[in-house]
Amino acid sequence: MRYQGKHLHHKNLMRIPSHIEKLLACPNAHLPIRVFEERIVCDQCGFEGQMKDGVAIMMESSATSYFDDKYEVMQAGHEGGSPAWNFGYKQQVRLFESYLKPGMTVLDVGCGPTLLYQPPKNCSVIGLEPSFNSIRANKNVQVRLQASAAGIPLASHSVDCVVCFYSIHHMVGTSISDTRTNVHCALKEFGRVLRNGGELFIFEMTPMYFFAMFQNLLWNQARSRIPNLLDMYFWQGNDLRNAAAKFLPTGSLLKITVFRDSVFTVFPPVFSLPWLKIPRFLYPLTPKLYQWKMPN
Ligand SMILES: C[S@@+](CC[C@H](N)C(=O)[O-])C[C@H]1O[C@@H](n2cnc3c(N)ncnc32)[C@H](O)[C@@H]1O
Secondary structure: OOOOOOOOOOOOHHHOOHHHHOOEEOOOOOOEOEEEOOEEEOOOOOOEEEEEOOEEEOOOOOOOOOOOOOHHHHHHHOOOOOHHHHHHHHHHHHHHHHHOOOOOEEEEEOOOOOOOOOOOOOOEEEEEEOOHHHHHHOOOOOEEEEOEOOEOOEOOOOEEEEEEEOOHHHOOOOOHHHHHHHHHHHHHHHHHHEEEEEEEEEEEEEEOHHHHHHHHHHHHHHHHHOOOOOOOOOOOHHHHHHHHHHHOOOOOEEEEEEOOOOOOOEEOOOOOOOOOOEEHHHOOEEEEEEEEEOOO
């Protein structure tokens, strides 16, 4: 469908800084989009998005998301001093903040309802979330996009940094193979939107060997039986590295950081179940940062 007419700036869109609005693109064709009042239109493929409550809805299906009713729990888990904050997040946030510089454009993929880190002044953070309720609640980002990592509504080579804080393991499909395809598409998109020399930060829980074997044996069956409960699949380090080697631009350089903590630290392993707490030594996953620098 093509739209003729005057380019109008609706009050919803005025909240998007103009330098960022220029970076917006069709999530399918990746070409510039046009904005007509609340409507966002791609002349090339006919994609139609909309502005609602300050959120640019940029996905075909805005079906409800697993995280729509969990954002308040997520917000509470990020309060300084909470067990979840002390386990891993504290060190990771410090490391990420030391990388951010004024003037950078950051894309936070799966940003949730709140940012964990404090960006420097003049650093623009674009939040991307499939959960409408989460992204609408996020007051820390400059731009709110309801979209999926598999179809990022930004122009190619438009951001300095992409960060995923524990969102990769939630990009699940109906089977392991489907899940792998989702993450492969996401990696390809990260490589596309990053500028030359830009960096990708993936903070993830990496499963220990026996846990990964167990997960691979049971996941497909469990997912078909309890799809609403099983919304995570943890990637083994080698699988993530191999996928990145295939789907990120050739010449991207990887650095891995492992975050260690006392084995007696007690924390809630599942954000949406804050009452469930276990000691670190019973937890079969290790927090790691996979950080790739794009070639210049
Ligand atoms: C565990 S939460 C982490 C939220 C936030 N980054 C944090 O650390 O507090 C995972 C987030 O990933 C998002 N997510 C799930 N599938 C996604 C996808 N395909 N693309 C982008 N984000 C996704 C979820 O909606 C959810 O908000």
